[in-house]
Amino acid sequence: MNEEPFGGYGDWAEHLARTPRLAGNLATLLGVTEPVVGDIRAGGGRVRDGVRATRLRWAVGFGPDNAGWLLHREDVDPTTRPGVLALHSHGGLFCLGAERMVDVPGLPPHVLDHRARFEDGRAVASDLARAGFTVLAPDCFGFGARRFDLGVDDPEEHDAAARVHEHLVAKACALLDTSMAGMVASDDLGSLSVLRSWCAPGAVGALGFSGGGGRALVVGALDRGVRSLAVVAMMCTLSSLFPDHVDHSWLLHTRGLAAGPDLPGLAVCDTARDVLVGYDARDELFPAAGMREADALLATAFADAPGRYTSVWDDAPHAFTAALQQAATNHLTTSLLDRSRKESSCL
Template sequence: MNPGTPDITGTQDTAGIPDSLGTLDSPGAGPERRPSTIGGYEDWPSYVGTRRRHIAETSAGQELADALGVPAAPADPAAVRDSVVLESEETHDGVTTSRVSWQLGFGPRTGAWFVRPAGRTGPLPGVLALHCHAGIKSGGADRLVDPRAADLQQRLYGGRPFAIWLAAQGFAVLAHDTFSWGSRRFDLGTPPWRTAAVVEGRKALWREAGVVPSAAELYDAAAAAHEDTVAKASGLLGTSFAGMVAHDDLAALKVLAGLPGVDAGRLGSIGFSGGGGRSVMLAALSPLIRSFVVTCMMTTYRSLVPAYLDAHSWLLQTPGLSRLGDFPELAARSTADRFLVQYALADELFPEDGMRDADAILGASGTGRYTGSFWPGGHAFTTDMQDEAAAFLQQHLSPAPLASARQNGQS
């Protein structure tokens, strides 16, 4: 691994996450003592300021890109692909997992895992597996791959390393850390004042309870408060938190389309919770997505007010986005052939009437592209839901449409 390359092996790098999380300077101190509010991303403003907005291929996609303020990912896919570095590779239980990284031109390198059936050279349908929010930013896509994230996998993913399991079903799967998670996290070693104040309060509660937090728990507490600061910075720069996440996801989609053994004419996306919201946005922004799945991330905006606003992050609640229509109507903006939305009837983050209304809106769209399914239980991507999702993607990404395959340079 090259010096300065982030650890993407699944063991979280604790550099920049000291137990103290820095010291809280007096607000009366001179400006020279004020810590950076965007640690590790000081080159972000110049990157956004010199790039045009993402150019979509449909007017519906362009309206969404403009509302989110999505900066253009590198126009030439080779610009990102040429920076892809293979960190390591191993094969277990019939699946080959490659740890890779790439540079987007600002902030730290993106860490990712490319997973596919061992011995299969393709062309295979490609799926971008989008990790959830979960309030855990010390890690990212590792929760979809690494057995050391077993606690989170047990709580949210039915005990499965989902991307590994999905690859075993016959897909080439790319799972990457997106903007502000894992390898793409902010450096909060010396947190900004507001973040530091929140963390000091959280540490006091831990001390009272006799809890000694880990470095990752300290970071996640800081990152939860810091997301508000990142959203402020995004708005000031003419973008949004969700727009920056979409930027990273669009770049990862281009990487997936160019990886060996991937059929660029058969690409899909899948995500649970915050990853489901990312799947909605990505499909509406890129025609490369032919089929997608959204799990436990669909409701109407009005159902969130007044009781459910605090249940969600800036990924869902971009200012002004509702002017384009309700959240389910954003999913219908995609050009995908088919998409599946899975709802959990006892989901703690969404009222049932909001999910039912969203299902009705999507069902009434008249396109015939939408499938909805309702499941018992709370906010989790159960193994039964995963089985349905994989079968749906297999049905709608195989076999390759001949015209689409030729269009994307496949033979």
């Protein structure tokens, strides 16, 4: 193990001390700093099944550089297609972030097992690009390129160590007047800026499963330019988690979130956007009553709103099933691609 408790992040506290905080109730609650994005560097790429994947890297002001995969159909100019931010889940996997959503070779066996179990073996971000979007699948604070150096080289052993280390990181966040969710949100807002430099101008979307769904909710609440959200297996009333469903990651356990906006509140902060929520009826991580309550709250909030709420239930345990993946793609297509084509035809 690395003797440094926060390997690779020696400048973390200094960065938080010198970087302005974002204004607004949610940003203050989570402790979100203004995102920093350095020069974007494009690295190697590959084409598979008609989708070009290009590795991007950029500095974020402290710690390791962030990185992500820019994905689009090989036969299109990415700057002509609406952008979607594809946000990976938590899943207890820290060695890799975005790659679990991207069709790239060389993934560790336990990551492939995770994809097979929770995402029907599909590379969700690559499939979205194949559907016609310009997609950025980024890493974030604590994951992938932004993981802490724990002095463990084996990917599976690193993940085991990182699951324990996360508790230390969460305590440090509290001492630094921020939170795990706030640190991740700042990175995600920076990634959104990177996406906008590569996709068509205008509305963008965000998609995520499980912890990635929570990330999508937060980035959408902080940036009203996100006009379409697809959130899967990350919606319920937080009060319903007690006492039987409290074993979530620190991404969900921010003091004040349950009594403040709650998860439904994040989704309805702008009812002019389109929101899809996918629910797993047999989700072992969320109580059915809490999911049903959230579903009803969202339906009521959007009933007379200009935006659209779509509720999709699948009879499955906690997973981003093929059926929910297709529903999310259809939702984003209607919100972004079809609307973009219609607006272009009116010019």
